[in-house]
Amino acid sequence: MNFINEIVSQGRRIIVDTFSGGGIERDAPFSPEIPEDLRQWLPDLFDRFPIVFPWQKPVPVDPALHNVWIFDNTAFRTPRQGDERPDLEEVKDPKVSKPTLLDGPETAVGPAMRPSGWEVEFVACYFIKNSGKDESKVVAGIAHALNIRDDDLATHKRIAKRVQPFIDTVLPSRTLRITMDGKEEQTLGPSSYSGISTGNHELHFDPPVPGEFKSTPVNLPPPFSIPSRTILAEETGWGIISDIDDTIKITMTPDPLGILNSTFIVEEPDPVPGMPELYARITATLNSPPFFYLSASPYNLYPFLKQFREKYFPPGTIILRDASWQNLGGLITSLTNNTEEYKTSRLRKIHSWLPRRKFICIGDSTQSDPEAYGNAARKFPGWIRAIYIRKVEGIAAMDEKTKNSQERFEKAFEGVDRNIWFVFSEPRELDRRVEELAREGDAVVGGRVTYLGRMSK
Known part of the structure; x- marks a missing residue:
């Protein structure tokens, strides 16, 4: 019977790939490929893609x-x-x-x-409501990877609830x-x-x-x-673009097991200490600017992240990544592969919506936030008025020497006014800078723009 089921499954996989594979790839140009080592120890999610014929009408x-x-x-x-x-x-x-x-x-x-x-x-x-197949297999795969005991029913139930959006048929x-x-x-x-x-x-x-x-x-x-x-959001004023994972939410992005644990195991995700208070001060100081939460997390996590944001941070648009992958390893590669290209494209989109606003970009050093923000600052001069990068430390799987090096930041922000970008460890380090931005704004003097009280051509 298992042999027959496997034949049926493989046949269905061929049909879906034939009729939908190309479309999935075209619609998700930034959807990451899943390395074979991840495929080997994380469960497949193939059944979430139905068979769709090209001639079917909406x-x-x-x-x-x-x-x-x-x-x-x-x-x-x-x-x-x-x-x-x-x-x-x-x-x-x-x-x-x-x-x-x-x-x-x-x-x-x-x-x-x-x-x-x-x-x-x-x-x-x-x-499709509650359509995910092999839920127990997926839950067991995650539990096994994180050494969760079989009799820990509360944790297994929590995994099942959070994994549902990954396995339901789209x-x-x-x-x-x-x-x-x-x-x-x-x-x-x-x-x-x-x-x-x-x-x-x-x-x-x-x-x-x-x-x-x-x-x-x-x-x-x-x-x-x-x-x-x-x-x-009116055309002028301030705006905030913020990363989520390891900028405002503890995810441990460099560690695959850390990603799984912070996504499926913890009862509630933890905010980065001091960041909720910082964002509350930014809201008060800059007259309630619109917030854009730009994350490489897959869209399946939207309810999870929305609940987290509503509890700790100002309202705003959460921008997430497509998830056209057929193995749970895609969750990890979404957060780690090709994030610079993905975020740069989404920054261009935000600029097309609000090109006359003044933006503050906040991110961290675990992935490609410095490079993506640097790209946007060079492409749209004067649009980004401040870039703040949180220096992440204490994650064993992270190459801190490279990720947190001054050389890395200098290269990422090459050609960007040095007064614009700042690397911080504690959120309180940004209080004075935000106050100066609010006080001085973008006063134009003699054809030049003032950043943090200094003149730049």
């Missing part, structure tokens, strides 16, 4: 069968005529999103609807109708082979400025959906 999500997450996001002003933003993705065709106003005199779809001058990128994920070619602030409906999708839909949508109602609003799936109430929270 269909709506079924409230009785599916789960949906809509990520929190940040709305930005639509570019005006002459405002060139080459990295900004085009707004979805209104014939696809089918906007409909729910109140007011204009309720028809079409040119009669007045754009409000705001747009927002909606990211949504689609799954839903390609799906659409979702949502209500924005109870005033407008639009359609998201169709989703990619990874079960993710991403696209910019213009708003046709006047949103609360300053303020925020919620978007919820039509006919899909909690717990089968996670609604989104949209924060309105």
Whole structure:
């Protein structure tokens, strides 16, 4: 029987790879390859990809069968005529999103609807409820890797809950109708082979400025959906781009076992000491800037990270990585492979949304935050006004001598004003710097910009 099951499994794998493999690869250009050594000791997750034929047309999500997450996001002003933003993705065709106003005199779809001058990128994920196969096998694999005893039922239960989003079958070619602030409906999708839909949508109602609003799936109430929270960000002011793992959350990224432990085993993830207080001070000092949490973690961790952020840190957009891999080793390689390229591309996207804001970038030394932030500072002069890198120490698997070396930081920030970037060990070291940024801003004097009280051409 096991032999027959294996034949069936291999046959299904060939079919999925034939019809979906290319699409998965194209839709996830930054999805990392999983080294063979990780594949050998971490469980496969192959069954989360369904068979999808190229000729299948998109269909709506079924409230009785599916789960949906809509990520929190940040709305930005639509570019005006002459405002060139080459990295900004085009707004979805209104014939696809089918906007409909729910109140007011204009309720028809079409040119009669007045754009409000705001747009927002909606990211949504689609799954079949409780569809993950071989859950016990995956849980056992993680427990074995971390030496969790078989009779530790509480830990096994916790692993099972957190692993569910990694093994549930994703839903390609799906659409979702949502209500924005109870005033407008639009359609998201169709989703990619990874079960993710991403696209910019213009708003046709006047949103609360300053303020925020919620978007919820039509006919899909909690717990089968996670609604989104949209924060309105005007064109000017401050903004914060922050890494998550080992910058504000203890993950132990250089250590594969540390990643698994901090993701599946600990009862609650721990914040890096002093960082919640620092972010609260930044919020107060810089007049509640929009926060973007840019992480290389896979999107399957969104509910886990959202709960962590809500407990310790200011609200904001969590930007996560695609997860088109078929083995749990992808979790580890997502956080460690090609992160510079991935983060650099997402920084370009944030710049396309808010090119006139002044940004502070906060990261750490475990992976490629210095290099990615340095790339953005060189590409968009004057956009990034400060870069703060937390020097991570005390992780056995980390090459601290290389990662924390002055030579590494000098190379990463080559060509970047030395007054902009700073490496810190304790969050309190940044208090004075943030206060100076708030006090001095971007005062232009004689064609030059002031950074931290010093002049730079």
